[in-house]
Amino acid sequence: MRFVCFIPFFVTVIGAAAFADVRPIGGRPVAVPGGVMLVPVEIQGRVPATVAVRLRVASIDGAKSASTQMLRADLAWIGNGLIAADSRDAARWARASSPFGVSATKPATLNSGAAACVFITIPADTPLGSAMDIDGHRIEPEWFAAPDAALLTRIGERISKLGIGGIVDDREARPDPRAPFERFRWTLGVALRNWSAPPSLEGVSELAARQCESLWLAGLARLEQTSAGAACEVAEHLIATVVDEERNHQVAAWIADPSELNALLALMLDKGKSDAEVVESVITWHRVRAPVLIWIEQERDDAIVLAFANPSADELVLPMQWVGESEPAVAALLAPGSLERVTIAMPNQLTNSLNGVVPGSEIGSAILRIEFQGEEQRLPFRIRAAGARVPGTSLRPFLAPLDLPSVAMGTREAAAAELQTEALIRKRLNGWEILLLCRSSKGSDRTQDRVEIDAGESGSMTVYASGLVERAGATSPEAAAGVRVREFEGEWRVSIAIPSEWIADSGTAQLLRVGFRRRVGDNWADAPTASAPWSARPITVTVDLKAWR
Numbered sequence: 001m002r003f004v005c006f007i008p009f010f011v012t013v014i015g016a017a018a019f020a021d022v023r024p025i026g027g028r029p030v031a032v033p034g035g036v037m038l039v040p041v042e043i044q045g046r047v048p049a050t051v052a053v054r055l056r057v058a059s060i061d062g063a064k065s066a067s068t069q070m071l072r073a074d075l076a077w078i079g080n081g082l083i084a085a086d087s088r089d090a091a092r093w094a095r096a097s098s099p100f101g102v103s104a105t106k107p108a109t110l111n112s113g114a115a116a117c118v119f120i121t122i123p124a125d126t127p128l129g130s131a132m133d134i135d136g137h138r139i140e141p142e143w144f145a146a147p148d149a150a151l152l153t154r155i156g157e158r159i160s161k162l163g164i165g166g167i168v169d170d171r172e173a174r175p176d177p178r179a180p181f182e183r184f185r186w187t188l189g190v191a192l193r194n195w196s197a198p199p200s201l202e203g204v205s206e207l208a209a210r211q212c213e214s215l216w217l218a219g220l221a222r223l224e225q226t227s228a229g230a231a232c233e234v235a236e237h238l239i240a241t242v243v244d245e246e247r248n249h250q251v252a253a254w255i256a257d258p259s260e261l262n263a264l265l266a267l268m269l270d271k272g273k274s275d276a277e278v279v280e281s282v283i284t285w286h287r288v289r290a291p292v293l294i295w296i297e298q299e300r301d302d303a304i305v306l307a308f309a310n311p312s313a314d315e316l317v318l319p320m321q322w323v324g325e326s327e328p329a330v331a332a333l334l335a336p337g338s339l340e341r342v343t344i345a346m347p348n349q350l351t352n353s354l355n356g357v358v359p360g361s362e363i364g365s366a367i368l369r370i371e372f373q374g375e376e377q378r379l380p381f382r383i384r385a386a387g388a389r390v391p392g393t394s395l396r397p398f399l400a401p402l403d404l405p406s407v408a409m410g411t412r413e414a415a416a417a418e419l420q421t422e423a424l425i426r427k428r429l430n431g432w433e434i435l436l437l438c439r440s441s442k443g444s445d446r447t448q449d450r451v452e453i454d455a456g457e458s459g460s461m462t463v464y465a466s467g468l469v470e471r472a473g474a475t476s477p478e479a480a481a482g483v484r485v486r487e488f489e490g491e492w493r494v495s496i497a498i499p500s501e502w503i504a505d506s507g508t509a510q511l512l513r514v515g516f517r518r519r520v521g522d523n524w525a526d527a528p529t530a531s532a533p534w535s536a537r538p539i540t541v542t543v544d545l546k547a548w549r
Contacts, residue, residue: 022051022075022118022135030269031141034124035214036207039134040117041075047106051075051118054133055126071132072121076204077103079114083178091522091533092171094252095403096179097261102208119207142271146214147221152191155220158232159192160313162337163241166250171533173241173250174198183209184216185254189239219268227279233286234264240291240311244339247534251339253293253311257408260289290372292316292334294379295407297532299539301513303345304381307532310334316372322347323367323378344368392426392435393543398518399530406530415525418444421451421518423527425498427548432503436494438518440465445521451494452517454537455502465492503545515540 021044031037053073082101107114118134128143168174174189175182177198189195201209216238224231240254255261267281291312298305310316313336321329325347332342347366368379398415406413415421417439424435436451446465454460461479462470465487469480482497504511515538516527529539 021045022048022137024118024134024137024139028140028142030144030215030218031122031126032144032214032218033122033126033128033146035122035146035218036211037120037122037141038117038208038211039120039139040115041134043116048075052133052135053118053120055123056131056133057127069123071123073134074104074119074121074204074207075116076119076207077106077114077116078208079103079107082107082114083176091401092176093401093403093533094170094172094174094176095405096176096182097256097258097405098179098181100181101178102180102204104204119204119211121207142269144218144222144269147217151217151221151224152188152235154224154228155232155235156192158228159236160337162313163243163253163311164193164250164337166243166245166248168250173252175252180205180208181212184213185239187213187217188235192235193239215265215269219265222268222275223279223282226275227283230279230282234268234282236313237286237291237311242309242311242337242339246339246341249534251309252404253291253309253339254404255408256405258405260408288375290375290377292318292372293404293407294370294377295402295532296529296539297341297535299529301346301511301542303343305341305343306332307339307341308332308334309339310336312336319371320344321369323369389548392424395423395425395514395516395528395541396421398422398516398525398527400525401533401535402530403533412530415518416523418520419518419523419525421516421525421527423516425512425514425543425545427545428497431500432498432512432545434494434496434498434514436463436496436516438465438492438494440490440492442490446492448519448521449492450519452519452538453496454515454517454540455499456513456540458502458504458513459499460537461496463494463496508546510545511542512545513540513542 022041023044024039025042026040029037029039051073053071055069055071057067057069078100080099080101082103083096083099103114106116120132124146128145130143131138131140133139170177174195175185177186180201183198183201186195186198190197200206220231220235223234237255240252241250242253243249244251255264264282264285267285268278270278270281273281291310293309295307296304297307308318315336316334318332318334319329320332321327330344332340334340366381368381370377370379398419398421400413400415402412418441420439422437424437426433426435434453438449438451440449444465447468449465450462452460452462459471461483463483463485465485467480467485468475469483471479482499484495486493498512502512502514504513515529517538518525526538528541531539
């Protein structure tokens with residue numbers, strides 16, 4: 001059985017015949033009366049203007065029926081890059097789990113992995129077991145009963161009210177309203193959490209949203225028949241948020257890893273299991289899954305600050321210890337529905353290294369072991385004292401801000417093309433310099449394109465493509481001293497003489513702590529480490545300049 005909600009299907013366009021033939025591919029599609037069914041297809045010949053779909057209605061007693069009717073069918077393409085851009089995307093923590101959008105017209109290229117499909121609108125009174133013909137090709141869907149209208153009302157009476165306080169910024173606490181495969185969350189959130197309804201989708205995007213929603217609601221209805229508690233728990237985890245008490249903001253913490261979402265949906269709609277077996281499988285899946293999200297908020301020479309989001313209804317205690325350390329483990333105490341920040345001291349031997357015991361080289365790495373419900377998670381950290389190297393220490397790539405899916409999957413995304421930047425730290429005749437190579441596009445607003453250089457407590461500056469330089473929020477000839485901006489075709493470059501006060505000299509090491517943030521309009525990217533979209537400053541790295549060789 002194939003669940004078309006998050007995984008793209010690759011289209012095969014065969015030949016150049018004058019006729020058009022739309023052929024279903026893949027396994028049996030899932031259908032729900034009153035919903036929309038998605039069927040992946042391959043197209044032979046030119047793209048047709050319409051697709052003929054005939055419903056062969058099954059009789060109630062199971063006998064073959066001659067009853068047929070034509071159904072509405074919409075040809076579409078699903079692929080990456082088909083969701084309209086939003087200038088606020090860089091600050092969107094609650095990014096869509098699936099980056100795929102839908103188009104009614106074939107994309108100019110298939111580089112996005114665009115796949116052809118047919119959306120079929122199914123009448124609400126369609127008997128289960130009915131078959132269909134698509135351009136003469138017979139398909140037999142996997143049918144699931146439509147949920148009754150009171151399903152979400154019943155779940156709403158049981159659902160907890162955790163994680164719903166604080167200020168609501170839709171970029172942090174609500175799904176992307178443009179993403180059709182996120183609309184099922186809105187359906188749940190509006191019904192169960194009193195979310196404000198999002199703007200309407202149109203055309204094939206609206207059909208894609210209805211198709212995905214019908215699968216999740218059918219799965220919840222199946223669970224509820226045997227266990228209302230299991231249905232409630234799944235619904236909660238699909239729209240879970242936590243409260244960041246420090247900022248008084250609500251933050252999304254729902255299941256966002258596409259592989260987890262597909263696995264959960266597959267369990268709920270597994271025709272090979274009885275309803276009781278499905279409930280048992282879902283409960284087991286939740287039991288072994290770690291709901292806590294963890295990411296780095298700050299790094300210092302002597303400590304790191306980790307953020308923990310606990311969307312569960314339980315208070316959690318997470319023991320943590322550096323591998324190889326004899327010091328007793330520390331524990332993070334996480335309240336239900338909360339986002340907590342925990343400061344963890346670096347291991348003794350590594351902080352000693354930063355003080356110059358092991359100068360002149362990249363200094364060590366450490367593994368933080370975190371325990372949860374008998375399972376162990378290991379987080380590697382490279383201690384941020386890199387030795388400067390000829391011809392220069394490169395701090396790249398610049399990374400997009402953290403978002404919920406990337407944290408859930410443990411991945412990091414490179415900056416968008418307009419933000420691609422390289423930072424080099426290198427020696428010059430009379431000291432040290434930072435060289436920044438910043439990609440730019442023709443006609444871009446140079447007053448809105450800038451790089452922020454953060455040296456921690458030692459200072460900071462902002463350099464604009466226009467040549468303007470700010471220090472301590474002010475511009476002056478003194479602020480621009482030692483800074484040179486030059487413009488080239490498709491790029492602008494900055495040379496900064498590193499101020500002596502930015503360099504800490506311990507005798508055995510010369511340590512420069514620095515981080516970078518490139519901004520173009522409302523979008524931005526950091527180096528060397530991705531940071532949360534609400535972080536006011538980039539995370540910094542320590543470079544040992546005395547190690548230059």
